[in-house]
Amino acid sequence: MANSNTVSDREHVQATQELSKAVANKIRYLQTLATAIDNKDDRLVYQLIDGDRYSEQIVQAKHGSADTDNENLVSDIAAKLGQYLSANLLAYLAETYPFFYFEQIGLGKFQFYFGNWWDRRLFGELDVIKVQFIFDSTEYEKLRRAFELEGQSKRLNSDKISMLSSQADQLQALIDSQEQRDTEKEKTRLQLKKLAQEKVMPWEASKAKEAKQQLVNQLSNLTEQDEKAQDAYRLIKDNEKKVLELSKEDTLIGYEKQSIIAKFGSFDAFEARCESLYRDYIADLIATNGRKNTNE
Amino acid sequence: MSREYEKPTEVFKPHNSADVEPTENATTLSTSGRLISYNDQLKDSLENGYNFTKLLDQLITTTSTNELFEAAQALSTYQLDTAYLTFPQQYSQSDFYLIFINRLLALHDRERVILQSSDRYNELYHEFPGINSAGYFIFKLENTVQGGAYYTEKTTGEALFYLNFEKHVLRFNSRAVTQLLLVEYHEKISQDAIKGFENYLLDIGNFLKEDYGFDVDFTLLDPSNSAVYQLADPNLPNSIIDRLFVEAANGGRMLELGENSSPILKLDSGTVIELFEQHNYEDDIDLGWGIKVYDQQHKIGWFDVLLRYEFLRSWYLENLNTLEIQSDALYFN
Numbered sequence: 290m291a292n293s294n295t296v297s298d299r300e301h302v303q304a305t306q307e308l309s310k311a312v313a314n315k316i317r318y319l320q321t322l323a324t325a326i327d328n329k330d331d332r333l334v335y336q337l338i339d340g341d342r343y344s345e346q347i348v349q350a351k352h353g354s355a356d357t358d359n360e361n362l363v364s365d366i367a368a369k370l371g372q373y374l375s376a377n378l379l380a381y382l383a384e385t386y387p388f389f390y391f392e393q394i395g396l397g398k399f400q401f402y403f404g405n406w407w408d409r410r411l412f413g414e415l416d417v418i419k420v421q422f423i424f425d426s427t428e429y430e431k432l433r434r435a436f437e438l439e440g441q442s443k444r445l446n447s448d449k450i451s452m453l454s455s456q457a458d459q460l461q462a463l464i465d466s467q468e469q470r471d472t473e474k475e476k477t478r479l480q481l482k483k484l485a486q487e488k489v490m491p492w493e494a495s496k497a498k499e500a501k502q503q504l505v506n507q508l509s510n511l512t513e514q515d516e517k518a519q520d521a522y523r524l525i526k527d528n529e530k531k532v533l534e535l536s537k538e539d540t541l542i543g544y545e546k547q548s549i550i551a552k553f554g555s556f557d558a559f560e561a562r563c564e565s566l567y568r569d570y571i572a573d574l575i576a577t578n579g580r581k582n583t584n585e
Numbered sequence: 586m587s588r589e590y591e592k593p594t595e596v597f598k599p600h601n602s603a604d605v606e607p608t609e610n611a612t613t614l615s616t617s618g619r620l621i622s623y624n625d626q627l628k629d630s631l632e633n634g635y636n637f638t639k640l641l642d643q644l645i646t647t648t649s650t651n652e653l654f655e656a657a658q659a660l661s662t663y664q665l666d667t668a669y670l671t672f673p674q675q676y677s678q679s680d681f682y683l684i685f686i687n688r689l690l691a692l693h694d695r696e697r698v699i700l701q702s703s704d705r706y707n708e709l710y711h712e713f714p715g716i717n718s719a720g721y722f723i724f725k726l727e728n729t730v731q732g733g734a735y736y737t738e739k740t741t742g743e744a745l746f747y748l749n750f751e752k753h754v755l756r757f758n759s760r761a762v763t764q765l766l767l768v769e770y771h772e773k774i775s776q777d778a779i780k781g782f783e784n785y786l787l788d789i790g791n792f793l794k795e796d797y798g799f800d801v802d803f804t805l806l807d808p809s810n811s812a813v814y815q816l817a818d819p820n821l822p823n824s825i826i827d828r829l830f831v832e833a834a835n836g837g838r839m840l841e842l843g844e845n846s847s848p849i850l851k852l853d854s855g856t857v858i859e860l861f862e863q864h865n866y867e868d869d870i871d872l873g874w875g876i877k878v879y880d881q882q883h884k885i886g887w888f889d890v891l892l893r894y895e896f897l898r899s900w901y902l903e904n905l906n907t908l909e910i911q912s913d914a915l916y917f918n
Contacts, residue, residue: 407830407840407848408823530824537827540834 318359332574371397371417388548420567435542436556446535460521630670650796657685658750679724680709715778747916759804759910805910808886815911819873836896856880
């Protein structure tokens with residue numbers, strides 16, 4: 290009993306020391322973070338909260354100084370960290386991406402619009418902790434596609450619009466030809482009437498029946514077109530609405546393309562810059578001494 | 586005797602006898618009494634005529650804006666004829682409005698409209714240099730109790746404004762101004778001439794306001810930055826703004842979002858148009874949509890941008906049902 294007690298005592302002392310060391314390590318981590326925040330040293334904050342990303346992107350080392358366990362200590366205050374870090378990041382983004390307009394939607398959470406024009410598109414969200422855009426995939430794809438179509442000197446919706454326009458032309462033609470159809474119907478009816486009054490020899494019966502059927506078909510065909518024409522006005526209106534929507538989208542995307550070309554020269558360059566955003570930002574923090582001045 | 590006497594008196598009843606209001610019942614008067622009464626009526630009628638000539642003198646020759654207004658106001662309702670005396674050669678009451686406008690502008694050295702007289706229709710009319718090939722203007726009296734007169738283009742019947750001396754009211758009619766100046770004249774008349782005519786209309790409004798304290802509603806002509814052009818239709822569908830967005834882009838302009846996210850359009854030389862929804866926060870009521878036009882000099886109104894920018898003009902006209910600027914419903918419907 291006494292023996293086991295001594296062993297246990299020794300073990301306990303060791304346990305105490307280890308725990309104490311572990312706690313001290315955590316305190317040191319948090320202390321460093323607190324100091325970094327006090328000093329507004331955003332670069333260090335980024336390094337501390339996601340060491341893996343930092344070493345991979347900045348130091349370009351495979352095995353970084355990641356301190357994942359300690360990083361977990363602040364995972365529940367990520368929103369607060371995001372809110373803090375957003376101030377400098379948004380200032381940087383306003384210079385680099387002048388055409389993105391950010392809007393806060395929660396603590397440390399931001400979404401952004403492309404442009405400041407009428408009915409601009411909501412283009413995605415900003416991950417402040419990762420310094421990364423999360424683009425709305427549908428909207429982004431439209432923009433990418435529009436750049437692709439540039440080679441064919443087409444806009445995103447050119448094909449759809451020309452299809453709708455030719456449809457509208459057909460509908461209009463259907464409306465315009467009403468009078469012509471009316472005359473034709475009258476003529477066909479007269480022919481039918483004449484046919485009914487004619488005496489038909491037995492050996493001509495099938496031929497007469499055929500002729501009659503042909504006229505009946507023609508008449509129902511014309512009536513069908515009439516019905517279509519009656520609906521044409523509504524369809525043309527619908528058509529106009531769709532064309533307006535599509536032209537609006539083309540106009541919006543046109544402005545987006547102009548913005549990207551003005552700032553980055555090409556879509557590829559824009560994509561490359563988005564890809565290296567984290568690296569570029571940390572480099573900027575170093576170069577500008579943490580952008581502290583812009584904050585005050 | 587009495588029968589022979591009565592006969593000639595009928596000559597002096599040019600209108601209807603109901604107009605005659607003898608001070609005493611004629612049948613109770615003696616012959617000399619009748620003569621005296623008749624003579625008094627003549628004197629009064631001459632006095633009335635003489636008064637008229639004084640007022641007309643005043644209207645034509647005075648250099649005081651107040652005297653001018655006094656004369657015009659009096660003449661615009663003056664009954665020159667009486668039961669005892671009629672003047673076969675007369676100007677109509679509406680002619681005095683025309684003369685007044687010319688004189689008022691002349692007193693400000695801004696007379697550009699020409700007062701003409703038509704022998705054929707026996708009336709006066711206004712002709713404006715540059716647009717006289719397309720029509721001419723007269724005043725049409727409003728014969729209801731409301732009074733006043735409408736300044737009307739004779740060939741189209743478009744009434745550009747309503748003027749009332751008694752109530753000190755001037756109201757422009759946005760529909761007629763649009764129809765006449767932006768549709769009717771668009772192909773026929775040069776922009777400069779239309780602009781000159783617009784300035785003439787603005788002069789009338791400004792002088793009436795400054796000289797006589799008139800309450801003036803310029804509607805779409807108002808060049809002030811604080812002017813809100815109220816759209817007649819309170820519900821402006823987004824599709825109409827979309828259309829403007831697309832047409833502006835085709836015209837090389839961008840429809841942007843201003844503060845409060847209302848659409849704004851920047852035009853040349855610092856002119857900015859804003860479309861916005863008006864809301865009364867006190868009573869929590871939507872007041873519908875309005876348009877504002879800003880420029881540094883307070884010289885440009887909605888009409889001016891419509892005149893100058895073809896894409897705005899066609900957008901406005903194509904969607905006129907929704908976009909038409911409101912006029913005072915009391916005078917125009």
